[in-house]
Amino acid sequence: MTVREFERDRMPVLLPFNLRPQPLQFRPRVVASALLCASLCLFVSAASAQGGKTALPAIEVIAKWAPLLLTGFGFNILISALSMLLGTIAGLGLGLGLLSEFFAIRQASWLVTQVFRNAPWLVLLFFVMFLVPFQVTLFGLRIPLPDWIKATGGFALPVMANVAEVVRGAVRSVPSTQWEAADSLAFTRRQIMWRIILPQCIKRMLPPWMNIYCIVAMSTVLASIVGVSEMLTLTAQVHAAEGGRPELFAPLYGFALLCFFLYCYPINLWTAYLERRFQTG
Structure with missing residues (x-):
């Protein structure tokens, strides 16, 4: 038997398994959640140790x-949801104005967008709170406007400007061949926008829209400065009701932090998932 025949006919040899331990994978999300929970537990335990015996x-x-504080947190969610609803409706119209064929409409929409997008949210909130009356009269009927409704309008203004930019960017990202193909089929500009372009923009707009909502939900604590009874305001009142004990400061506000984290972090994960799923390029 020649060497070549031996090499061809010999049985394959299985190599030994690699028994080296695999390195641990670093997961920032899990570590962040664990650190947050550990910090809250540390605050609570430290505060309990500092408290008196009575x-x-x-x-x-x-x-x-907790029931009272969670009620205030639900009020934060309500304000953020209504602000996002009003801002999205107004932002859609403003974003279409940025894409208008008419120069005057396009420039006016650009000016409104830049003003409300680059103004501090707290300043806008103060403007709405103090410039909008506490009630309006419509057909002889007095309609009260409580502080939380005015705060909702104040948060809706920057949402409107940011949503307008999201709409403009999404429409611009659609290839121009879509416009040309629809124009060759004798579609009007309105039909092209509402039946062809905007349906394609939904998956492009959804992840940034959700990011804006998370920012709004976390910014609703600013309403406590103007007297709205949301979670941060109730937390301060609870701290005062417990005698203003210094050791309760970190646990009470840590509880508020935990509520916002548990609400916004899943939205953040969902946003990242949608960005991976709706990749367009």
């Missing part, structure tokens, strides 16, 4: 006032 521990204080 005072309630921090964990019992949080459990006692």
